[in-house]
Amino acid sequence: xxxxxxxxLAIQAGFILPANLNAQVQSPETFVGFRVGEDRKLFGWQxxxxxxYILDSxxxxxxxxxxxxxxxxxxxxxxxxxxxxxxxxxxxxxxxxKQAANPRHLAGDDMRLLAKEGKVVVMITLNIxxxxxxxxxxxxxxxxRLVTDHSAGTKRILDNVIIxxxxxxxxxxxxxxxxWYQQYLDTxxxxxxxxxxxxxxxxxxxxxxxxxxxxxETKLVSKQYYxxxxxxxxxxxxxxxxxxxxxxxxxYTDPVNPNLHPLLLAQMNKFGKHIVSELQAxxxxxxxxxxxxxxxxxxxxxxxxxxxxMMGILSEVASVQIATPLYFPKGSLQGGRRGLPEYRxxxxxxxxxxxxxxxxxxxxxxxxAITFAxxxxxxxxxxxxxxxxxxxxxxxxxxxxxxxxxxxxVPTTQHDPVTAADMIDIxxxxxxxxxxxxxxxxxxSYKFKKGxxxxxxxxxxxxxxxxxxxxxxxxxxxxSPAGPPIRPYDVTGWTLPLMMGVETVEIESPFDADLTRLQxxxxxxxxxxxxxxxxxxxxxxxxxxFALINHLLNKDRxxxxxxxxxxxxxxxxxxxxxxxxxxxxxxKEIEFLARKLSLEIVRTNRKxxxxxxxxxxxxxxxxxxxxxxNMEEGWTRFILEQFxxxxxxxxxxxxxxxxxxxxxxxIILPDMTAQEIIHGRKKDRPDMYSPKIxxxxxDGITKEGVQHLMEFVEKGGTLIALDSxxxxxxxxxxxxxxxxxxxxxxxxxxxxxxxxxILVDNSEPIAYGMPSNAAAMFVKSPAFQPIYWxxxxxxxAYYPDYNxxxxxxxxxxxxxxxxxxxxxxxxxxxxxxxxGFRAQHRAQTPGTYKFLFNAIQLSxxxxxxxxx
Ligand SMILES: [Zn+2]
Numbered sequence: 001x002x003x004x005x006x007x008x009l010a011i012q013a014g015f016i017l018p019a020n021l022n023a024q025v026q027s028p029e030t031f032v033g034f035r036v037g038e039d040r041k042l043f044g045w046q047x048x049x050x051x052x053y054i055l056d057s058x059x060x061x062x063x064x065x066x067x068x069x070x071x072x073x074x075x076x077x078x079x080x081x082x083x084x085x086x087x088x089x090x091x092x093x094x095x096x097x098k099q100a101a102n103p104r105h106l107a108g109d110d111m112r113l114l115a116k117e118g119k120v121v122v123m124i125t126l127n128i129x130x131x132x133x134x135x136x137x138x139x140x141x142x143x144x145r146l147v148t149d150h151s152a153g154t155k156r157i158l159d160n161v162i163i164x165x166x167x168x169x170x171x172x173x174x175x176x177x178x179x180w181y182q183q184y185l186d187t188x189x190x191x192x193x194x195x196x197x198x199x200x201x202x203x204x205x206x207x208x209x210x211x212x213x214x215x216x217e218t219k220l221v222s223k224q225y226y227x228x229x230x231x232x233x234x235x236x237x238x239x240x241x242x243x244x245x246x247x248x249x250x251x252y253t254d255p256v257n258p259n260l261h262p263l264l265l266a267q268m269n270k271f272g273k274h275i276v277s278e279l280q281a282x283x284x285x286x287x288x289x290x291x292x293x294x295x296x297x298x299x300x301x302x303x304x305x306x307x308x309x310m311m312g313i314l315s316e317v318a319s320v321q322i323a324t325p326l327y328f329p330k331g332s333l334q335g336g337r338r339g340l341p342e343y344r345x346x347x348x349x350x351x352x353x354x355x356x357x358x359x360x361x362x363x364x365x366x367x368x369a370i371t372f373a374x375x376x377x378x379x380x381x382x383x384x385x386x387x388x389x390x391x392x393x394x395x396x397x398x399x400x401x402x403x404x405x406x407x408x409x410v411p412t413t414q415h416d417p418v419t420a421a422d423m424i425d426i427x428x429x430x431x432x433x434x435x436x437x438x439x440x441x442x443x444x445s446y447k448f449k450k451g452x453x454x455x456x457x458x459x460x461x462x463x464x465x466x467x468x469x470x471x472x473x474x475x476x477x478x479x480s481p482a483g484p485p486i487r488p489y490d491v492t493g494w495t496l497p498l499m500m501g502v503e504t505v506e507i508e509s510p511f512d513a514d515l516t517r518l519q520x521x522x523x524x525x526x527x528x529x530x531x532x533x534x535x536x537x538x539x540x541x542x543x544x545x546f547a548l549i550n551h552l553l554n555k556d557r558x559x560x561x562x563x564x565x566x567x568x569x570x571x572x573x574x575x576x577x578x579x580x581x582x583x584x585x586x587x588k589e590i591e592f593l594a595r596k597l598s599l600e601i602v603r604t605n606r607k608x609x610x611x612x613x614x615x616x617x618x619x620x621x622x623x624x625x626x627x628x629x630n631m632e633e634g635w636t637r638f639i640l641e642q643f644x645x646x647x648x649x650x651x652x653x654x655x656x657x658x659x660x661x662x663x664x665x666x667i668i669l670p671d672m673t674a675q676e677i678i679h680g681r682k683k684d685r686p687d688m689y690s691p692k693i694x695x696x697x698x699d700g701i702t703k704e705g706v707q708h709l710m711e712f713v714e715k716g717g718t719l720i721a722l723d724s725x726x727x728x729x730x731x732x733x734x735x736x737x738x739x740x741x742x743x744x745x746x747x748x749x750x751x752x753x754x755x756x757x758i759l760v761d762n763s764e765p766i767a768y769g770m771p772s773n774a775a776a777m778f779v780k781s782p783a784f785q786p787i788y789w790x791x792x793x794x795x796x797a798y799y800p801d802y803n804x805x806x807x808x809x810x811x812x813x814x815x816x817x818x819x820x821x822x823x824x825x826x827x828x829x830x831x832x833x834x835x836g837f838r839a840q841h842r843a844q845t846p847g848t849y850k851f852l853f854n855a856i857q858l859s860x861x862x863x864x865x866x867x868x
Contacts, residue, residue, distance in 0.1 A: 025058045025148055028140045036141045037361035040185060040323050042133060044178045045074060045171040051140045052079055052167065059147040060084040061158060067220045071200050072172040076220050081146050081163040083155075086119055093119050093162055094229065101230035102460050103390040104397045111394070115386035120378050123164040123224065123231040124371065128207050128301055130173030130198035132239035133181075133322055134363035139167035141364070142371060153376055160379040164229060169217055169301065170206055173198030181322045188692040191321030193681075195627035195697035201638040205631040205842055210304035211468060211494070213429045214638065214843045218301075225305055226431030226461075232389045233271075233311045235374055236302035237367050240316040242326055243334050244343070246286030246353045247366050248316040249275055252295040253339050255475045259463040260306055261392045265295065267385070268311050271377060275313075276350075278373035284366055286353030291339025292316070294489045296474070298467060307464035308431060309392035315370050317363045321691060328355040338486070393460035400458030407507040408469045409443065410453040410497075415771050416542045418598045419846050420502045421523045424453050427468065427496070428521060433459045435515035443511035454515055468496045469504055474754075474809035484747040485811055491753025491779065493808025494844070498755045498775035501847025526594035529569050532605030533582055536590055537568040540576035540769030543643065543846055544597040546853045549578060550644040551593060553618045557584040560613040560866065561768065568602040576768025576854075579608060579866075611866045614765065619860040621647035622664035624655070626672060627680055627697040632722065633670040635843045636852075642843075645856060652680065653696075655705040660712040666859035667712065668852075671723035671838065674731060677701055706732045716829035718859040720852065726782050726834040735825055735832060736789045739782035741815055749815040753779045754808025756837070758797045758821045766824050766833060766854050767796035775806050776821055776837040777845050783816040784823055784836055794824030796851065822851055 031051050034041050056064040061084055066075045086093060096118040103111055124142075126135035143165060146154065157163075168174045176198050184190050197203030202215060209218045225231065240248060250272030256265065276287050293314060298304045302312040320326050333355055335342040345352055378385060400406070414420040424434055435454040440447065455465055474492035478485055497504035528536075538545050540561070552559050560579040565572050580590070587603065594601045623640065625633050640647050650667065654660075660667065669677065680700035681693045701709070710733055713719050721729040730737055741749050755775040762770045776797070786793050798820045803813045823834040833855040839848040 025144065026054060028144050031140070035361070036137050037134065037359070037364040039325050039359055042137065042178045042181060042323050045168065045175045048136065048139055048167050049075055049077060052077055052143065055079075055143055055147060060087065061147040062143060063087055067224070069216065070170070070172045071216045074171045074175070076171060076217065077167055078224065079143055079165045079167070081143065081158070081165055082119065082161065083158040086158070086162055090162075097121055097230045100386055100390045101393060103394045104460070106390065106394070111387055111390040114390060115383040118386050119160060119162045120233070120382045120385045121162045121164065121229050121231040122233045122235060122375060122378050123166070123229065125166045125169050125221065125234065125236045125301055127167070127174055128169035128236065129204060129238060130170055130177040131194065131322060132319065133174070133177055134239060134317065134360055135237040135367055136168045136174045137360070138364040138367050139165070142368060143167075145368070153372070157375045157379045160382040161375055163375065164224065164231060166221065169221065170199050172200055173206070177322065184694065189694045190691055191324040192691035192693055194629055195694075196625075197629050197631065197634045199634070201634045202842075203629050203631045203634055205635065207301055208299045208490070208842055210299055210301050211426070211430060211496070212842065212844045213426050219429065221301065222429055225310070226308065226429070231305075231310055232385050233313065233374070233378055234302050234305045235313045235315070235371070236300075238314060238316045239319040239363060240292070242319050242358070243328070243332060244318065244337060245288035245291075245340060245349060246318050247279075247284070248288050248292055248314070249370070250313060251290045252293050253290050254294065255477065256295040257297075257467065259467045260295065261309055261395065261463065263388055263392055264306060264309055264311060267388060268313065271311065271313055271374060274377050275370055275373040278376070279366070279369050280351065282369055284369060285351045287351070288340055288349045290348040292337055297488065297490045297492070297494075299490060299494065304430075307467050308461045309389060309396065309463070313374060315367065317366045318358060320358060320360055320363065323360045325357055325359040327357050330355055396460050396462035397458050400456060400462045404508045405466070405470070405506045406457055406510055407443070408455045408465070409446070409448055409505045409507060410455070411503060411505065412449045412451045414503055416501060417524050418542050418544050419500050421521065421598075422846070423496055423500050423502045424518075425521050427455065427465075428518070430464060430468070431461050432465055434518045436518050438514040438516055441511065441513035443507045443513070444505075444509055446505055453518070454513060468494075470506070471495050471498070471807040476809070476811070482747075484745070485750045488752055488809065491777070491808065493753065493755040493806070495755060495807040498806055499777065499841075499845045499847055501771065501774060523598045526596065526598040526600065528587060528591040528594050528601050528603060530603045530605070532603045534604055534606060534608065535582045536580040536585070537566065537573060537602045537604050538578040538580075538599060539573050540578060541574075542599060543849055543853070544599055545578055545769070546857065547644045548593055548597055548599060549616060549857060550646070552580065552585070553616065554644075554646070559616045560864070561616060561765070561861075562608070563612040563614065566608070566611075567606065568604055574769070575763055576765065579613065608866050609868050613864055613866050614858065614861040615864045616857050617860040617862065619665040619856065620663065621645060621856055622650040622660070622667040623647050624667060624669050625649045625651060626676060626700065627652065628672070628676050630670050630672050632672070632838070632840070636668060636670050636722070636840050638843050639840050639849060643849075643853065645853075652699065652701050652705065655701040655708055657704075658708070660708055660717065661715060664712070664717060666718040666720060666856050667709065668720045668856075669722060669725035669728065672725055674728035677725065677728050678703070678706065713830040713832060714828040718831050718833060718855065720833045720835065720855050722835050722840070722852070723779065723781050723838050726784075726836050729832050729834060733827065733832065735827075735834075736787035736793060737784045737820070737823055737825065737834065738787065740785050740819055741783050744812070744815060749812035751778050751780065751810040753777070754810055755806045756804040756810070757800055757806050758804070759800050760797045761795060764794045764796035764824065765858055766794065766822060766851055768854055769850050774847050776839075776848055777841040778837050779841070781838070782836045783819040783821065784834065786820055786823055791826045793826070795820050795822070796824060797822040
C-alpha cells in the first residue's frame with residue numbers, strides 16, 4: 001500500500017522514486033522498544049536525534065536541519081515536513097513567506113495571488129519546559145505519523161502546509177529530566193521535582209526570554225521566526241498543573257494587549273474553538289478555553305510572535321509526575337482559577353473530565369489530536385491565513401504612516417553606549433527594521449545627530465516595536481470595586497529602554513531625515529585616546545567596564561576607583577572612574593581590550609597622587625544555589641559569566657557545616673524567601689502522597705547556616721541579598737531596616753512586576769557609574785525604611801516622593817514613596833548590601849546591573865590614597 005501510494009505520487013509529481021523509499025519506515029515503537037508514552041518509560045535526546053535522522057533518510061516528506069548548538073553543546077534540531085513536491089521547492093516557498101511578511105509593495109490582488117501560490121507555514125515547538133516531558137516523547141510519533149499516514153486528511157495537510165517541527169526547545173533540559181527521573185525510578189522519590197534548573201541558566205524562565213534573546217535556544221528559534229520562515233502559525237505544547245481541566249486551548253482571557261491586531265486575535269479564537277470542537281467529536285473531555293492565560297504579556301515563545309502578526313496557539317495539558325501516572329478520585333478535581341472558579345460545566349468548559357487514572361500516554365493522545373486538528377484547519381484555510389498575514393503586516397506599515405508615534409530615536413549620546421547598541425541588536429534579532437541617520441536631523445523639535453538609530457513605526461512588525469519601546473499601562477483589574485487586584489499572569493511592564501537604561505525618544509509628528517536601513521549592527525568601536533604616561537582612565541558608566549576590571553584582576557594588575565571626579569580628555573568622569581597605573585599594562589594590550597569590549601580608554605597625563613581611591617583587589621564570589629531550582633540564581637550566574645566575574649557556587653551543606661571564613665569575600669543570596677533559604681523543601685508535616693525529596697536535596701541552610709553567614713559578615717565578608725532575600729537578612733540578622741510593605745495586604749499595596757523610578761545617589765560606591773535616576777524592576781519586592789543607629793548606613797537608591805510608576809501597574813504607591821530601594825549596612829568588619837528589587841531580572845535589566853557589580857567588586861577593596 002505504502003509503495004503503491006508513493007509510486008503513484010511520484011508519477012503524479014513527475015519525479016522518480018529513490019530506491020530507499022521502498023524500505024518500510026521503522027516505527028517509533030520498534031525503534032525505542034516500547035510504546036511511546038508507556039507508564040514510567042522515557043527516552044532521552046539522542047534517541048530523538050537518531051530517530052529523526054532515520055526518518056530523514058527514509059522519507060521524502062521530511063528533511064532534518066541542525067540549527068545550531070544548545071547551551072551545553074547538543075545539536076538543536078528542526079524538521080521540515082511537507083509533501084515531496086513542497087520540499088523540492090522550499091526556496092520558492094521561503095521567498096513567498098518573506099514577501100508575505102513584508103508586503104509593503106504588494107497591492108490587494110498581489111496578496112491574493114501570493115496566498116494562492118504560497119503554503120501556510122506552521123511552526124510546532126515542543127518541550128520548552130523540560131518536566132512537561134510528554135511532547136518530547138510525542139515528537140517522534142508525530143513526525144512518523146505525518147510522513148507515513150496516507151489518509152486524504154494528512155495528504156491535504158502536507159500539500160498545503162510546511163511544518164517546521166522542533167522536537168525539543170531545550171534538549172539539555174530534556175536530558176536532565178530523563179536522567180533525574182530514571183535515577184529515582186522505583187524509589188520513594190520517583191517523580192520528585194528536580195533540585196536544579198533544567199535549563200542550565202534559566203530553568204522555567206527559558207520561556208520568558210523571547211524578546212531579550214539571551215539564551216542560545218531563543219536566538220536559534222527567533223532567527224527561524226523573524227528572519228527565515230515567518231510562520232503564520234506557531235503552536236507550542238505545554239503541560240499545566242494536574243488537578244484542574246485536562247486541557248487549555250485559546251481563546252486566551254483578559255486583559256488584551258491593545259497593540260495586537262484584532263484580526264490576529266479573531267483568528268486565534270477561531271483556531272482554539274475549532275480544535276475544541278474536533279477534540280470533542282473524538283470524545284476528549286475536560287477542555288477549558290477563555291481561562292488562565294491572558295492576552296497581555298509578551299515574553300514566551302508562543303506569545304511574542306503575536307506582536308509580529310503571527311498566530312500563537314498554546315496548548316496546556318494536565319501533568320502527571322513526569323512519567324508516573326496519577327489517580328484522581330471523585331472530588332479531587334478543582335476549579336479555583338481565573339475563568340474556572342468551580343470544577344463544573346460552563347460555556348468555556350463544556351464537558352468536565354470525571355477523574356480516574358491519568359497517564360503520560362493520555363497527554364500524548366491529547367497533543368497528537370490537537371496537532372492534527374490544527375494542521376487540518378491550516379490546510380483547509382490556507383489562502384485566507386496567508387492573505388490575512390499579509391494584510392496585518394500591510395496594515396501595520398500603513399498605520400505607522402498616519403498615526404503617532406511615528407518613530408523611536410535612540411540618540412548618539414548615551415549613558416552607556418554599548419548597552420544602547422545591545423538594545424538595537426536585540427530588536428533586530430526580533431525582526432525589527434532599524435535605520436541609521438546619515439545626517440543631523442530635527443524631529444518633534446529635538447535635534448538628533450548623525451549616527452542616531454531611528455526605528456520607524458511604519459513597518460510590518462509595528463505592534464512589536466511599539467510594545468517593546470513604549471511604557472505599558474496595565475488595566476486596573478479587580479473582581480469587585482473594593483476587592484483585591486486580580487493578579488496578572490506575569491510582569492506588567494517590560495519597556496526595553498527603561499530596563500536597559502537606554503535613552504529613547506518617542507516622536508509624535510512626521511519628520512524628514514536622511515536614513516539608511518541597517519543590515520547588520522556594528523558595536524561602537526572601542527579605542528585608546530591620548531598618549532599621556534601616567535596611566536589609564538575609564539568611565540564607570542559602561543557595564544562592560546566591569547568585564548575589563550575582572551580581566552585585569554585575573555592577570556594580577558592593579559586597578560583603582562577614584563572617589564572624586566576627574567577630568568579625562570575634556571570630559572569630567574563622575575566618582576568611581578577606573579584608574580590603571582601606567583606600569584600595569586602595555587598600551588597595545590589595553591588598546592586590544594578597549595576594542596574587544598567597545599570601551600573608550602584615556603591615557604592620561606594627569607597627576608593623581610594624593611587622590612582618595614579604592615584599590616580593587618581580587619575577590620572570591622560565592623553564589624548561593626539552593627536545591628529549589630531558583631531561576632534568579634541561574635540568571636545571576638548567567639550575567640556573572642557574561643561580564644567575566646569569577647565565582648563559585650555554594651550549596652547548602654557548605655553553609656550549614658562549616659564556617660565560611662576566608663573562602664569568600666562576598667556571598668550572593670538570589671531572590672528567594674527566608675523559608676526557602678533556611679528550610680529548602682522540608683515540610684513541617686508528613687505527606688505520603690508527594691514523591692519524597694531525596695535527602696541531600698531536602699533541607700536548606702538550617703539555623704546553623706544562618707549563624708555561619710552572620711559570622712562570615714562580622715569577620716569582614718560582604719553579603720548581597722537580592723530582592724526578597726533581603727527579608728531573610730533583615731530578620732535573621734536584626735538589621736537596622738524594615739520592609740514596610742511586607743505585611744501590607746494586596747488591596748492596599750500591589751506591584752507585581754513593574755518598572756519603578758528610583759533616585760540614585762551615585763556618590764555612594766555601590767551606585768558608582770549609575771545615572772541619577774533609573775528604572776527598577778519591582779516584583780512584589782521589599783521597600784526599606786532604614787533605622788538610625790550608631791553606624792553609617794548608605795542609601796545608594798530610593799523611591800521618589802511622587803508616584804514612581806514608569807511602566808506596568810502599581811496600587812497604593814504612596815506606601816513606598818521616599819523609602820529606600822538599596823541599602824549598604826555595615827556589620828562589624830563586614831557589610832550587608834540589600835538590593836530591594838530585581839537588579840538582574842532574567843538578565844533583562846542591564847540598567848541596574850551596576851548595583852550588583854559594584855557591590856561584588858567592592859567586597860575585597862581597600863580605601864587608599866594614591867601614591868607615586
Ligand atoms: Zn510550560
